[in-house]
Amino acid sequence: MSTLGHQYDNSLVSNAFGFLRLPMNFMPYDSDADWVITGVPFDMATSGRAGGRHGPAAIRQVSTNLAWEHNRFPWNFDMRERLNVVDCGDLVYAFGDAREMSEKLQAHAEKLLAAGKRMLSFGGDHFVTLPLLRAHAKHFGKMALVHFDAHTDTYANGCEFDHGTMFYTAPNEGLIDPHHSVQIGIRTEFDKDNGFTVLDAGQVNDRSVDDVIAQVKQIVGDMPVYLTFDIDCLDPAFARVPVRR
Structure with missing residues (x-):
């Protein structure tokens, strides 16, 4: 199954340069990379305005403004001296085919993880x-989830492809343990009986960063952790909810 490629790619929404101007590698599975960045230009599961497919390209383009400063204050080290990171470009799939995207992305991730790589993925x-x-979960077993978002994405609406249902589906498939998972920054109504620890936006704003981190570490314990961010976990003055018109 072909999932990447520099001759046939999603060129309408892809970039010709890597995140933070990191090297591009379209054959990352056999590379010596520690981490592999993958763009996933997909927005068919949104409940509102499309455009998330342009996310990977936008992230890469903005990142070039930061690429010149190798040491990010206050951390006095260059990430590239500690880790070998490559950008493998965007997932290749037929636009309009959500099932193909899902199958190809899972296959791509499984192949990277089996090769000992770690992933940083941009949506979409x-x-x-x-x-x-x-x-x-196939590689690490059941995981803890640390999830930054304005919404819990635990809605059970019966739709196979919906950006608000992943964390309803994932516990039911045994992928994550909600009792060792935490959702941070929520500022919408949510089901309080789904087992997740929810630290809503008001709670987080009233506490110190160190206090929140300590609670998150206690909740996840020794389980492997999957970390995910939705842009609307940020202050809406700077990053408005992307699904509303």
Whole structure:
């Protein structure tokens, strides 16, 4: 199954340069990379306005403004001296085929993990997390989830491809343990009986960062952790909820 390629790619939404101007490698599985960055230009599962497919390209483009500063204050080290990170470009799939995207992304992730790599993935709408969770759970077993978002994404609406259902589906498939998982920054209504620890936006704003981190570490314990961010966990003054018109 072909999932990457520099001759045939999603060129309408892809970039010709890597995140933070890191080297591009379209054959990352056999490389000596520690971490592999993958773009997933997909937005068919959104409940509102499309456009998330342009996310990977936008992230890479903005990142070039930061690439010149190798040491990020206050951490006095260059990430590239400690880790070998490559950008493998964007997942290749037929736009309009959500099932193909899901299957190809899971296959790509499984192949990277089997080769001993770690992944950093850019969406795309948040649904892309579900095939990634399936791949990681196959490799690591049941995981803890640390999830930054304005929404819990635990809605049970029966839709196969929906960016608000992943964390309802994932526990039911045995991919994550909600009792060792935490959702941070929530500022919408949610089901309080789904087992997740929810630290809503008001709670987080009233506490110190160190206090929140300590609680998160206590909740996840010794389980392998999957970390995921939705952009709307940020202050809406700077990053508005992307699904509303």
